[in-house]
Amino acid sequence: MSAIDLPVRPGAAETFDCRVAFAETLAELARADKRIVAVCNDSVGSSNLNAFRDEFPDRLINVGIAEQNMVGVAAGLANAGFIPFVCCAGPFLTGRALEQIKADVAYNNYGVVLCGQSPGMSYGELGPTHHSIEDFAWMRALSDITILNPADPQQTRDAVRWAAGADRPIYMRVGRFKVPAVTPAGTAFEPGRAVVLREGGDVALIATGVLVSRALEAAERLSAQGISARVINMHTIAPLDEAAILAAARETRGIVTAEEAVVSGGLGSAVAELVVQRHPAPMRILGVPHFAPTGSASFLLDHFGLNADGLVRAAIELVG
Template structure:
């Protein structure tokens, strides 16, 4: 970790998710929350106190939870479904496909504590498959905020979009990385650092670590571009292809399975439009038990690991 990053304050984005949702609910009576006995872990205690008739707690019944949300959307409400990522996306995958995406209902699915944020609870509680599963479903927008500002923007955008949307809400604390005034548009990446040698494309918890990696590479004479790919679906293919044309290699970093996630989406775009070496960083298999910080380091999902992958990719160019 760089000295700058070590001094930067970090934030639990669940608080920003809950605050923004309550703010929108005060202005729009259509907004409701649906959860699976996860009021506390979703930071919805204050929402329940302020809007007791607009929070539906179905208990530990994720398939029912998504079905109830689809019914509410059909009745004109804008439901935000909030649950731990592995249970929302794993247990209710059929309902997400059939009741939300296929019927194109305006439901916002909020995967809380994604990736390996529940570290010590082990693989049953790790939410590393969600990006792969959600990308396989047509018509579903997929947003992975990198910090508090993007989390709030994602909630606002999803509430107004009219589209079925999946948002990853980080539990692992992250620093603020989004510059003031950054627009938030579907399918639009944000360039956080420019570079000419290699491009680092990251999402969520990996964005701040990609910026740290760019600093490390800079001290080693390597110029690194950093793209925050907030929307995994629709992917900003234009920015990916520009990176392939304007730099020598690409590294992707995500706190999720390597098969089918961000890296797979980027590799497809590169292969179809302008092939260059692509090195994908993520989780290759079920993760062991340990703290979230330990697990990220274990899989090389840190500044040093990203920088090493960039040097490797440049060596293949």
């Protein structure tokens, strides 16, 4: 496995590559349900599907480097009664096969689970061609597709289990960038129902994926400065948890959103579209403003202020 290894500070929380939890859960589900198949584009290794292939050789459909065909084939497999999990690096899945996702999966309303592997800027130095930062915006523009972005291994497992039984179009990020566990034990996973990880009344930090643990760190630091920050893990980008967002708009003095995605059309846009119409509130939208320069995933997150420092700064600008 070639996950990016982050330097771990002594005493820092253990971090995880969510692709491991994804692959383990998929294999566990496949043992119990023979309708589950994996579809990929020469991405057996990068999607951690080697064990799946060895255990279920007939149920690993590797179409080669052909993403349009991959998504069309997956829709056909759904028509044939299977539950396809399409495993493909995020940029090539949502970019190359966008029309297939629109027509073959979403408009057809077939139960296909599109798993954008190594999303965001986790391919760091490989550059913008290999970054998947437009996926939220592109998927949000489609009707009838659920967009999930699990924040840690537990949510990844829960999301995969839910997706297998959902029988509907789903897009899910499967993170490569190592993250700490942020989901409290016993937290139920409900798509479209955000998890409030920390209560607070001054500012709301609405984060997704990699940014969730960083928002928790920011809240801790804001607390030391006398600012009470609510932290919301928005693991579902669509459908949006409107109640949690409107409560944040009503009960705090401002909202900061944070995502490893372009600032146009993603989580921040979704939150803004809601609050501007239903309960206007001051906002800051943290994300990626432009094609990234060269650098590791970790470097790029810091470069764009997608870290605790950036979140603290934005919160203080809003309510400090």
